Amino acid sequence: GENVEQHPSTLSVQEGDSAVIKCTYSDSASNYFPWYKQELGKGPQLIIDIRSNVGEKKDQRIAVTLNKTAKHFSLHITETQPEDSAVYFCAAVDANFGNEKLTFGTGTRLTIIP
Amino acid sequence: EAGVTQFPSHSVIEKGQTVTLRCDPISGHDNLYWYRRVMGKEIKFLLHFVKESKQDESGMPNNRFLAERTGGTYSTLKVQPAELEDSGVYFCASSQELGISGEQYFGPGTRLTVT
Numbered sequence: 001g002e003n004v005e006q007h008p009s010t011l012s013v014q015e016g017d018s019a020v021i022k023c024t025y026s027d028s029a030s031n032y033f034p035w036y037k038q039e040l041g042k043g044p045q046l047i048i049d050i051r052s053n054v055g056e057k058k059d060q061r062i063a064v065t066l067n068k069t070a071k072h073f074s075l076h077i078t079e080t081q082p083e084d085s086a087v088y089f090c091a092a093v094d095a096n097f098g099n100e101k102l103t104f105g106t107g108t109r110l111t112i113i114p
Numbered sequence: 115e116a117g118v119t120q121f122p123s124h125s126v127i128e129k130g131q132t133v134t135l136r137c138d139p140i141s142g143h144d145n146l147y148w149y150r151r152v153m154g155k156e157i158k159f160l161l162h163f164v165k166e167s168k169q170d171e172s173g174m175p176n177n178r179f180l181a182e183r184t185g186g187t188y189s190t191l192k193v194q195p196a197e198l199e200d201s202g203v204y205f206c207a208s209s210q211e212l213g214i215s216g217e218q219y220f221g222p223g224t225r226l227t228v229t
Contacts, residue, residue, distance in 0.1 A: 004156070036220070043118070043205055043220035044157070089157060100145065100212055101159040101170060 006105025118221035139208030
């Protein structure tokens, strides 16, 4: 089955700087890679995703890149703000043939220092 | 539109007792998922319902866990008897569509502590 590794487990950055979180996956059949943000007391919320036919996707201050050959994908947050502080999870899924389960990384606790 | 709701938000029980968690998905979502996060580890898939049918229960840890979704609306996850290693946060998620376009919306989770 799929295995997703996520690094780093904790990350502190100065407000205004950039943050990068990296994930690797093992199953070449995975074709959908969402990123979730979990704030205190809430469930994970989808913030951005990327499909396997795309190498990069951007949405305002967040971007995700995917390298299918190396089985790497990364989350980039620019101009970080205090409200970006949260736990971030990457995930991978083989969304073909009704196989819908998300395989998550272990999470990165991001702290933005004002 | 109401999101995914879960009840209770917290539950503390003793080893050997029974606990039932409830999830109400977003109205109209046929797909319902249960996940669990044990302390400091990844969020792990437990099972997936399509309406009232179990599509995939490959993540259920053992037969102490029983999930139901009668009528294809809300779902319950019963743990009987609970063990210490069952402690963690149980998340429910729902989605309207299957496949690559089916975003999963998560509830706030139920924090289960078994003492």
